[in-house]
Amino acid sequence: MKENESANSVVSVRSLVKRYGDILALDHFNLEIGKGEIFGLLGPNGCGKTTAINCMLQLLAYDKGDIELFGEAMKPTRYDLKRRIGVVPQQVAVFDELTVFENIDCFCALYVSDKTRRRELVEEAIEFVGLEDYRKMRPKKLSGGLLRRLNIACGIAHKPELIFFDEPTVAVDPQSRNAILDGIVRLRDEGATVVYTSHYMEEVEQICSRIMIMDGGKILALGTADELKRGIAVGEKIVIELPGAVEARGCAAAQTVGALPHVLSCEFANGELHAACEASERNLLDVLGALKSSRVAVGRVYSEPPTLNDVFLEITGRELRD
Numbered sequence: 001m002k003e004n005e006s007a008n009s010v011v012s013v014r015s016l017v018k019r020y021g022d023i024l025a026l027d028h029f030n031l032e033i034g035k036g037e038i039f040g041l042l043g044p045n046g047c048g049k050t051t052a053i054n055c056m057l058q059l060l061a062y063d064k065g066d067i068e069l070f071g072e073a074m075k076p077t078r079y080d081l082k083r084r085i086g087v088v089p090q091q092v093a094v095f096d097e098l099t100v101f102e103n104i105d106c107f108c109a110l111y112v113s114d115k116t117r118r119r120e121l122v123e124e125a126i127e128f129v130g131l132e133d134y135r136k137m138r139p140k141k142l143s144g145g146l147l148r149r150l151n152i153a154c155g156i157a158h159k160p161e162l163i164f165f166d167e168p169t170v171a172v173d174p175q176s177r178n179a180i181l182d183g184i185v186r187l188r189d190e191g192a193t194v195v196y197t198s199h200y201m202e203e204v205e206q207i208c209s210r211i212m213i214m215d216g217g218k219i220l221a222l223g224t225a226d227e228l229k230r231g232i233a234v235g236e237k238i239v240i241e242l243p244g245a246v247e248a249r250g251c252a253a254a255q256t257v258g259a260l261p262h263v264l265s266c267e268f269a270n271g272e273l274h275a276a277c278e279a280s281e282r283n284l285l286d287v288l289g290a291l292k293s294s295r296v297a298v299g300r301v302y303s304e305p306p307t308l309n310d311v312f313l314e315i316t317g318r319e320l321r322d
């Protein structure tokens with residue numbers, strides 16, 4: 001049993017503590033990731049995501065804790081383990097004086113010395129990120145989205161088994177963003193294990209098999225997106241436009257709705273009623289019934305399931321977005 005478990009374990013972090021002077025960036029942080037997962041680390045800016053990755057990569061010394069990658073203790077000199085890892089850093093890190101091809105070749109050469117094999121790998125990486133038309137261009141000529149794709153190609157050309165993506169879609173246009181997310185799923189389908197950090201909950205939800213929500217260097221919640229959402233009290237959010245309702249009338253309607261049995265909270269703001277409800281099939285009927293008896297005119301009605309932001313909000317009292 002134990003052997004099987006370790007055979008499947010790609011990342012195992014136990015009780016990791018990292019301080020920067022007085023700042024406790026990681027507070028007994030634990031992480032277990034199995035082969036073939038796209039694992040999402042979700043949290044607001046400064047929650048410790050990059051620090052956790054850099055400790056795992058042994059780019060940062062840490063105060064306490066154990067890190068195993070591929071079932072083996074990770075140390076700064078474990079180059080055999082490092083060559084099985086790919087990193088796509090948060091900041092684009094490429095050489096301005098080299099072309100797209102030369103940049104990817106340069107990073108790939110850190111792991112692959114055979115030139116013929118490397119040429120194949122670089123071409124595959126170029127095709128993978130869709131930079132075929134830009135082979136000979138230098139980074140300065142590339143748009144932000146294309147630069148990000150180059151950054152990814154540099155991190156994955158040597159076909160790593162474990163890939164860390166640290167907020168790869170920050171300041172990226174929607175088209176490039178979708179191409180990046182599709183690419184990450186393809187890498188997983190080809191056998192890679194992926195650690196994906198972001199503060200964009202939609203992205204994490206779209207591609208990650210499991211998600212860890214963290215804040216202040218601590219784990220707040222862990223599970224699939226559905227498990228995380230089922231773990232909170234809010235099961236449905238209802239928004240109803242109340243056209244023409246003056247403040248006093250809107251607030252009175254919110255009070256009436258807020259008193260319904262399954263409604264956890266209800267507010268009136270900007271001409272809209274926002275009700276957070278427990279999961280119940282009767283929510284919408286009950287809320288509309290209460291509004292009818294309050295004699296307010298009802299406009300458009302929306303009902304939506306909770307988001308990962310609601311999970312974060314319920315645990316911390318703050319919004320995930322900054």
Ligand SMILES: Nc1ncnc2c1ncn2[C@@H]1O[C@H](COP(=O)(O)OP(=O)(O)OP(=O)(O)O)[C@@H](O)[C@H]1O
Nearest residue numbers: 020023025043044045046047048049050051052167
């Ligand atoms: N070199 C450093 N010196 C001092 N404090 C640091 C340093 N690097 C990070 N920190 C602090 O440690 C905490 C965790 O930062 P970290 O960069 O790991 O967070 P993050 O979740 O990756 O955020 P972001 O998405 O903004 O990079 C923050 O409070 C940050 O200010």
